[in-house]
Amino acid sequence: MLDKNILIGVTGGIAAYKVVEVASRLKKSGANVRVMMTRHATEFVSPRTFQEITGNAVSVDMFGDAANFHVAHIALADFADAILVAPATANFLAKAAHGLCDDLLTTTIVASDKPLLIAPSMNTKMFDNPATQENLRILRSRGAKILEPATGSLACGTSGKGRLPEAVDICAAVEKLFATGTLSGKKILVTAGGTVEAIDPVRYIGNRSSGRMGCEIARSAVDAGAQVTLIAGKIEVTPPPNLTFVSVESATQMREEVLKIFDTVDAVIMSAAVADFRVKNPSAQKIKKSDETLMLELVKNPDILRELGTLKKTQVLVGFAAETQNVLDYANKKLVEKNLDFIVANDVTAEGAGFGVSTNIASIIWRGGNVENFAKMSKSALATKIVERVATVIGRHG
DSSP states (O other), rough: TTTEEEEEOOOOOOOGGHHOOOOOOOHHHHHEEEEEEOOGGGGGHHHHHHHHHHSSSSBBBBBEEEEEEEEHHHHHHHSSSSSEEEEHHHHHHHHHHHOOOHHHHEEEEEEEEEOOOEEEEEOOOHHHHHHHHHHHHHHHHHTTTEEOEEEOOOOOOOOOEEEHHHHHHHHHHHHHHHOOTTTHHHHHHEEHHHOESSSSSSSSOOOOOOSSHHHHHHHHHHHHHHHEEEESOOOSSSSOOSSEEEEEOOOHHHHHHHHHHHHGGGGEEEOOOOOOOOOEEEOOOOOOOSSSSOOEEEEEOHHHHHHHHHHHHHHEEEEEESSSSSSSHHHHHHHHHTTTTTTEEEESSSSSSTTTTEEOEEEETTTTSEEEEESSSSSSHHHHHHHHHHHHHHHHHH
16 A cells, blocks of 8 residues: 555545544555545544544535645546545435536546445445445446445444444455456356255255355455356355356255366365255155154265365365364364365354354464464455465466
8 A cells, every 4th residue: 555545535424433543544554645525524523633644634625625726626536546435325325326526525536537445334224225226336337346334233223234344444445456466367266155955945954154254255356356256055245246146055056056167267265154964855845843853864965175175186275164173173184185275264153253243263274284373353354365375376386
């Protein structure tokens, strides 16, 4: 980020206070930061706060910056190497999607041809509203990067999707705008989520995987310039855009889809939580409740990762070990037995590292015994590190 010029647009959402830390982090990373604020945004955070953090005057009004710029919106657009809008309200998304220019922020965006990153933040129902989703689709189709909102408690007193991501994650997304294309021209296969093994048409055997880690890896690989195929079982997050998405249910179906393209890819990152067993004879009809004990006969599922390890030629093969004890020992054993290039291991019982959360605490274990231990970080940040290492190994293979 050294000497990169970042223009931040702040709109009138309660999460505007979080953007102060974003500006601070970007400044500390070496970037030159300027801030534009809508008039409503100044009701939540004072422009002087951003001015003190960035060392630059803050722009609010279309015609209020004559002392600093000849034509403010053109000068700001020319300054920027990238534009971040955070928080982005539903009102801003509607205006940006349709090219309305009724304030300094929207006018500057229309005058810019630089990368645009938008971080929406609003009430869950507002985010899910078909109009908002259509506006997001339009913006994506025009090349804007959309940072998905986080899920949790909202300022309005409800809980759901709509929280502005943490500052560290927003800054990581800004950095990705300047990715060097380390996987440009490469084909990457990522698996994600948990497989679903039917008991009957209603019930199934599954696991707690949300698919978030795999989707973040796929997103990071896309950002690195790769042609990505994401094969996913049951997931609780929206698949990233700009990739080929294949939805499956069972381990058998996942194996079939993986093997279809394995010979054509440069790397496989198997982050899916594939069920080890399935029901031998699933019922064709819903099993009715009774006072009797229900006995299910389970049979072993195919070990997709082991099979890929025997088939691989020049492909980079990465596995995951989600453990509850003896993490490094089990991961090392899996690394060798399945012929992996490296394995990502974590203790799912550790706070901030289990299923369904946005963070992880992991180690990367390499052939030869080298281990990289990472402190708790967002799954997005960990995904970037994993993809960087995949790119390094591919580079070694020539």
